[in-house]
Amino acid sequence: MQVKAPIFAGQVRYPDDLPSCDQCPIRDRAICAHCEADDLTRLEATKYYRRCEAGQVIALMGEPMDFVASVVDGVASLTQTLEDGRTQMVGLLLPSDFLGRPGRDCAGYTVTAATSMQLCCFRRKPFEVMLACNPRLTTRLLEMTLDELDAAREWMLLLGRKTAREKIASFLVILARRGAAVNFARPGQSLSLSLPLTREAMADYLGLTLETVSRQISALRRDGVIRLSGNRDVDVPDYARLLAESGGDRDSARA
Amino acid sequence: MQVKAPIFAGQVRYPDDLPSCDQCPIRDRAICAHCEADDLTRLEATKYYRRCEAGQVIALMGEPMDFVASVVDGVASLTQTLEDGRTQMVGLLLPSDFLGRPGRDCAGYTVTAATSMQLCCFRRKPFEVMLACNPRLTTRLLEMTLDELDAAREWMLLLGRKTAREKIASFLVILARRGAAVNFARPGQSLSLSLPLTREAMADYLGLTLETVSRQISALRRDGVIRLSGNRDVDVPDYARLLAESGGDRDSARA
DNA sequence: CGTCGTGTTGAACGAAATCAACCATCGTGG
DNA sequence: CCACGATGGTTGATTTCGTTCAACACGACG
Numbered sequence: 001m002q003v004k005a006p007i008f009a010g011q012v013r014y015p016d017d018l019p020s021c022d023q024c025p026i027r028d029r030a031i032c033a034h035c036e037a038d039d040l041t042r043l044e045a046t047k048y049y050r051r052c053e054a055g056q057v058i059a060l061m062g063e064p065m066d067f068v069a070s071v072v073d074g075v076a077s078l079t080q081t082l083e084d085g086r087t088q089m090v091g092l093l094l095p096s097d098f099l100g101r102p103g104r105d106c107a108g109y110t111v112t113a114a115t116s117m118q119l120c121c122f123r124r125k126p127f128e129v130m131l132a133c134n135p136r137l138t139t140r141l142l143e144m145t146l147d148e149l150d151a152a153r154e155w156m157l158l159l160g161r162k163t164a165r166e167k168i169a170s171f172l173v174i175l176a177r178r179g180a181a182v183n184f185a186r187p188g189q190s191l192s193l194s195l196p197l198t199r200e201a202m203a204d205y206l207g208l209t210l211e212t213v214s215r216q217i218s219a220l221r222r223d224g225v226i227r228l229s230g231n232r233d234v235d236v237p238d239y240a241r242l243l244a245e246s247g248g249d250r251d252s253a254r255a
Numbered sequence: 256m257q258v259k260a261p262i263f264a265g266q267v268r269y270p271d272d273l274p275s276c277d278q279c280p281i282r283d284r285a286i287c288a289h290c291e292a293d294d295l296t297r298l299e300a301t302k303y304y305r306r307c308e309a310g311q312v313i314a315l316m317g318e319p320m321d322f323v324a325s326v327v328d329g330v331a332s333l334t335q336t337l338e339d340g341r342t343q344m345v346g347l348l349l350p351s352d353f354l355g356r357p358g359r360d361c362a363g364y365t366v367t368a369a370t371s372m373q374l375c376c377f378r379r380k381p382f383e384v385m386l387a388c389n390p391r392l393t394t395r396l397l398e399m400t401l402d403e404l405d406a407a408r409e410w411m412l413l414l415g416r417k418t419a420r421e422k423i424a425s426f427l428v429i430l431a432r433r434g435a436a437v438n439f440a441r442p443g444q445s446l447s448l449s450l451p452l453t454r455e456a457m458a459d460y461l462g463l464t465l466e467t468v469s470r471q472i473s474a475l476r477r478d479g480v481i482r483l484s485g486n487r488d489v490d491v492p493d494y495a496r497l498l499a500e501s502g503g504d505r506d507s508a509r510a
Numbered sequence: 511c512g513t514c515g516t517g518t519t520g521a522a523c524g525a526a527a528t529c530a531a532c533c534a535t536c537g538t539g540g
Numbered sequence: 541c542c543a544c545g546a547t548g549g550t551t552g553a554t555t556t557c558g559t560t561c562a563a564c565a566c567g568a569c570g
Contacts, residue, residue: 080412083503088415090408101401108405135390142397146356149400150363152407153345157335159414160343160462164558199517207415212558214518231517248338419526454549467526469550486534486549 020044024120029096030070031144034136042130043122050121052076052113058099059107067121068100074117075196078109079204089205091148094178098144102128115196159207166247167206168216172226172234173246191236199231220245275299279375284351285325286399289391297385298377305376307331307368313354314362322376323355329372330451333364334459344460346403349433353399357383370451414462421502422461423471427481427489428501446491454486475500 021027021040032043050069052058058076059065071093078091090109093099101108102124122130131137158170175193195202199217203210220226225245227235236242276282276295287298305324307313313331314320326348333346345364348354356363357379386392413425430448450457454472458465475481480500482490491497 078408080408082412082416086416088412090411103398103401109408135393138390138393138397142393142400143358145397145400145404146358149404149407152404152411153333153335153364156345156407156411156414157337157343159411161337161341198515209559210517211519211560215558218518453547464527465549466528466551470526473550 019049024072026070026072026096026120030120031098031137031140032070034140035134036136039134039136046122046126048121050119052117052119054113054115056113057110058113058119059109059111061107061110063107064105065100065107066105066124068098068102068124068127069119069121071095071097071099072118072120075114076117077112077114077197077201077205079112080109087204088207089201090152092205097148098141100124102131102141114198114201162247164206164208164212164216165219165245167208168202168213168220169225169242169245170247171202171206172236172242176236176239176242191239193234193236195232195234274304279327281325281327281351281375285375286353286392286395287325289395290389291391294389294391301377301381303376305374307372307374309368309370311368312365313368313374314364314366316362316365318362319360320355320362321360321379323353323357323379323382324374324376326350326352326354327373327375330369331372332367332369332452332456332460334367335364342459343462344456345407347460352403353396355379357386357396369453369456417502419461419463419467419471420474420500422463423457423468423475424480424497424500425502426457426461427491427497431491431494431497446494448489448491450487450489 021032021044024030027033032040035043049072052074061080073095076093076099077089078093079087079089081087092114093111099111099119105124131141158167162170172193175195176191197205199210199213202208203213206213208216217226217228221228224237225241227237229235276287276299279285282288287295290298304327307329316335328350331348331354332344333348334342334344336342347369348366354366354374360379386396413422417425427448430450431446452460454465454468457463458468461468463471472481472483476483479492480496482492484490
């Protein structure tokens with residue numbers, strides 16, 4: 001397959017320059033997780049990296065979108081809006097998550113980089129061909145989609161039934177679970193994490209206003225559930241306590 | 256493949272008795288939609304039908320679940336609950352929808368029949384084998400899962416950002432779209448539909464209390480947006496008006 | 511130094527929850 | 541046959557949680 005240079009000026013490197021998939025930090029969790037050597041070679045031939053800065057709009061809902069991608073690094077949000085401007089975040093893409101829907105030519109949601117990030121992109125058409133030919137890829141995409149559906153439903157429970165305080169606590173728990181934690185949960189140890197979102201973005205995630213988010217974070221701080229250094233860095237002295245504040249969902253019952 | 260009688264006493268018929276897939280009302284929309292003659296023969300050999308009465312619990316979250324199924328007829332709900340009893344519906348299964356997650360041995364959600372219903376079941380293990388061997392099946396499941404994810408995200412927008420009145424209107428729109436309408440939307444024509452849920456179940460769906468649901472339905476009636484005959488039968492004289500009341504989502508913008 | 515983006519906090523307000531009474535329908539058993 | 545309770549639904553009064561409106565704090569940056 002002949003490789004052509006994609007059209008994102010200044011964001012593209014030719015295959016020879018590209019970091020190899022072997023050293024990719026998300027190699028074993030991303031869409032390519034089940035791929036074997038020759039699958040990978042084929043993917044490697046068509047992939048290209050793209051850097052996005054915080055705040056940059058990656059795709060606009062309804063607009064054509066000619067690529068799909070894995071998040072290598074950084075965080076992006078999927079949002080939906082009503083005509084009057086009310087907006088709700090409907091997806092949070094963390095490293096290894098997949099962006100785009102094969103078989104659909106327009107973006108289903110508005111995708112925005114929440115932090116500076118690195119994407120591993122594939123042009124949509126060739127990717128769809130590979131999907132059709134490679135059951136391992138299809139199966140992996142199915143697995144990931146089912147996981148996302150579970151996550152979305154957990155989120156629905158949060159949006160529909162949790163209090164503002166529980167929402168904030170749940171959000172921190174989700175971040176910790178997804179490994180956004182700075183020091184990975186040493187048991188009984190204080191846990192640190194860095195919020196990848198502004199207060200406003202958190203509000204859009206949680207179905208609140210930014211004022212309520214701010215107030216509830218302050219309340220959790222006052223009550224000793226969390227500590228803050230700067231606006232973005234959170235310290236959780238007692239993870240069990242945080243979990244209790246989160247209202248308790250499916251996973252807390254399991255784990 | 257040898258067919259054994261499943262263990263649901265009184266709910267099982269042997270393959271010879273079973274309605275053939277050819278005449279199945281959901282044949283072209285369900286998991287089997289892309290199947291060809293020989294795929295279908297294999298599916299047909301292992302399927303069995305199960306009737307459920309309204310209110311019956313089909314699966315309990317966390318309990319083992321040894322089958323997957325297509326909804327042939329009727330409506331079921333997926334719900335999640337917090338320890339203190341707050342519950343949120345996270346999925347509504349209408350005819351042709353798929354129930355169960357291949358690769359997972361326990362129910363992820365509590366599944367309850369909202370109306371009397373008919374399921375077309377497959378035992379999980381054999382179904383998983385067929386999935387692994389049959390790309391058409393996998394591809395169809397992927398499509399359906401992606402659609403459900405889109406629906407879940409639409410739902411998140413509703414839960415997070417819509418008012419009670421908009422939520423009720425949106426619910427009616429969803430029902431109409433999914434073809435739950437009695438008389439299929441003749442343009443400019445009055446549309447009738449039958450609510451498949453109690454007020455309480457609607458509340459769980461919409462993240463409201465049953466009192467609020469009742470009040471908002473009354474309000475929509477007073478304002479002439481809908482008419483009621485009995486508790487369950489709704490008449491929509493002006494669909495565009497209803498759509499306007501729903502707050503306007505992605506699809507209303509498209510369509 | 512002023513301004514912009516981001517965040518915090520206070521006061522007043524309002525939409526939905528809560529608490530409570532009541533109504534209609536339906537099946538059941540005396 | 542009717543009294544009975546159960547289930548599902550409506551409506552009213554009151555409360556509460558989160559929103560809205562508004563002022564202010566802080567750091568970055570031209």
